[in-house]
Amino acid sequence: MTLRLLAATAALALSAPLFAQDKGQATETKSAITIDPQVRVRDLVGTFGGQRISYRATIGETVLTSGDDKPEAVIVTTSYVKQPLDKSRPVFFIFNGGPGSGSVWLQMGAFGPKRVAIPSDARDDGAPPYPLVDNPDSLLDVADLVFIDPPGTGFSYLTPGTDPASYYGINADARAVGQVIRRWINENGRWNSPKYVGGESYGTTRTAALANELEGGTYNDVALNGFVLISTILDFAAREPTPGNEMAYVMTLPNMATAAWFHGKAEAPSVEAIAQQAREFAIGPYAAALMKGQDLPAAERATVRAELSRLTGLSEEYLDRAELRVTDQRFYKELLRDRGQTIGRLDSRYTGRDYDAAGETPDNDPSFYGIDAGYTAAINAWARDTLGFETKREYQSIGREPGRSWEWSLEGQFRGAYLNVAPYIGTAMRENSGLRTFVGQGYYDFATPFFGAEYSLNRIGIPQDRVEFHYYGAGHMMYIRDEDRAKLSSDIRTFIRSR
Template identity: 65%
Template sequence: MTFRTLLAATAAFAIACPAVAQSDDAKPAAEAAPAPYEANSASETFTGTFGGRSVRYTATVQEQVLEAEDGTPKAAIVTTSYIAEPRDAERPVTFLFNGGPGSGSVWLQMGAFGPKRVAIPSDARDDGAPPYPILDNPDSLLDVTDLVFIDPVGTGFSHTIGETKGEEYWGVTKDAKSVAEVIRMWLDDNGRWNSPKFLGGESYGTTRSAAVVNELEGQYNDVALNGVILISTVLDFGAGAETEGAELGYITTLPSMAATALYHGKATARSVEQFVEDARQFAIGPYAAFLLKGQNADAQERAAVRAELARFTGLSEEYLDRADLRVSSGRFYKELLRDRGLTVGRLDSRYTGVDYDSAGETPDNDPSFYGIDGGYTAAVNHFMRDTLGYDTEERYVTIGYVGPWDWRLEGGRDTNAYLNVAPYLGRALRENSGLRIFVGQGWYDFATPFFAAEYALSRTGFPQDRIEWQYYDSGHMMYVRDEDRQKLSEDVRAFIRAR
């Protein structure tokens, strides 16, 4: 007889027999209740100079615990707050996050707006190996606003608790609801309900921004916002979709191809601004008309479009003919500098890489990502663990897998087939007269092309006088270039001050 069988037989015997050895007033021992979850945190006070002003501030890494209706802890979302001292309940506060959707806030925090930053090459070179300089960041926004960086579930140090599955938080709407809840909790805990409030994100973080705005302002118990900061914007996913039969993506990426061709000497123009504007007009004029005609376009029109397309993209007319005058981004990265044995980056097409060979249709990897990731990963772990003393067994997720991601939106019949969160922002602008939007875009960004962002935010229902546009001579993470980090800081600082 096995031990398990013996145990079962013993248990059955005990149930069948009277409990003669147990006194009448004896009670079974109560099951031990699970220990309450203790939120992790660490805090230090520093002094720095930001925007030319000396600021004493407290940095706090804190788990914000999300609970079920019965109080069971389900997830810990980590916020990193930088609060000026002495504290002011009416000082602006800005909530920031990155994208992915599996990206931690390290990029905006240690690259752009936090009080410390990692120094990597500013001229589109690889960041190499450690040690990486971690410097005071005079371009931080702490002189004009307190800062709260949020890492959604599955990013940074944030994680689920107990039996909770990450899928409960992984989706456009699910994610937005959890982030909105964290913002409300932070306002409660810090007494900041009457502070001017700004919300900002980068890349998918701009998608998240629009969805979070809907959660904060789309009901009667509003958290009203003063501004939304969109950096490298993707709102209308149809505008850049490279799907067989869809034509709009070729139009919205063409100006980015023109800027890249000019940067690498494959085109000539007086300035990137003028060349990009010419490419915009060609894209929405002759090129759009040609694409919409499909195979009904005649040979003369095709020849004229092909010649202009070659001028803007730096690609040969022979190659364009083989691609039927429709060049996907991946093909462009590989083809533009094929004669030099180089590829160009997706996040930032100023970067170049060397593939296994010069054949093939698309690059082996993105040189503009592997050119920066080592420095940021080292910096955030060093700062959080060693400088702030945040003690955790979690690994910081800079870019990780959060999936399967639920892309469905709450709403009408067609919203799930055509993902576009831009209308959330249009509604918020119409219903909050004090709300403004800042949009920052890099010329050399193919992940979130600037022309696609312009398209999304110029549709019906968007008050154009409350949308501010700024452009940068770099790519998706414009702050990796020193001059653009300074310009971005000045632009956003001015946007916050102008509330």
């Protein structure tokens, strides 16, 4: 499906004055809807990376319009800019994933000046109040930060009558976010500042699409210094375990091994050691066995089954019944069935208890319901109470509407082709010799497996000398673990400084 290009945009100055402007209002006449964008500004102080820094926090609405100047989308950004202003400082544009996820996770968990304090050891976050504390791991000492909530996420929304296809899709979403980035750069005079773009989960898919959107044109390119990919998903064919797609089982096996090791179901000197053992087995004997299908000799099957059992902690009998192919959903339920527990998808360190232990798949993901309430409370308290943003809209930490309407195909790709946006990363890096890519992966993340990230980024056409991988002892949102939040912050800080 061809998605129409977003045309003219309405003016909004995010370089706001010291005091907050009047809150945004939407009025409707017989001919059109007009929107008065809301912008709120606060001057604050904090200590980040060991430095005491004054910064300006701005939460504001950017209005995107159609070709006939009808407001179509209102996108909220929250920026933190060191004071006094230094235009030579890097700017880091940040978003989360979904599609449909607001930037609350990276803002209130990893890089914002404040964070929500929830248990670091894979325990449930319980009931409120949830402490909102200073975040010394924020990156404000090395870069100004701009958190973006794409349409349908956070407080951002589509106006009545707007066609969702204009915004809910890989290319359409990248165009909208690209417009917001260009507007922010232009209105804040940051065209010659070093620029970094990155996100988490589907936010890494968005980053790749933005590589094409921002650097892929002939005119008005926005040159970038770096991509920051956290919990990476670029090649979707390697992720979905549909019948006949053997690569999905290969890519997930190392995650099964690390989860088994963490819960005492597999033995190895360290998580790094068992991850490497599983990588070598997955891409070697295991992949070869799966590719042989029903021609797999019995002796080879027995050898592969035994090693698969050793690595995953599952019985050979179970693996035999599953034809050596265990989906992640089955694994969450089966690994600790003898203990009456399930494990998490986003973070397999977490455990939960289902209604009963007889089912094939879990009732829910304990690594999501174990943290979501704290983050939702934190972003609402921060945006509304501290920054003064006023709205009757509910903050959509995980909005359902974008995902329901999402267009998953790429423009210019023939119908039925599998989705892989990694080539966008390769093209941008080949055509920009100063562009580098940072990749951060959690060992216990089944949502975006670390082996899948490695596979997608070592394909032909991606300069390997400018791609760096970093690994963490938690899951999808590795920053919920205190040690990993500090390490992630330090690793990205070094990445930005080394430009």
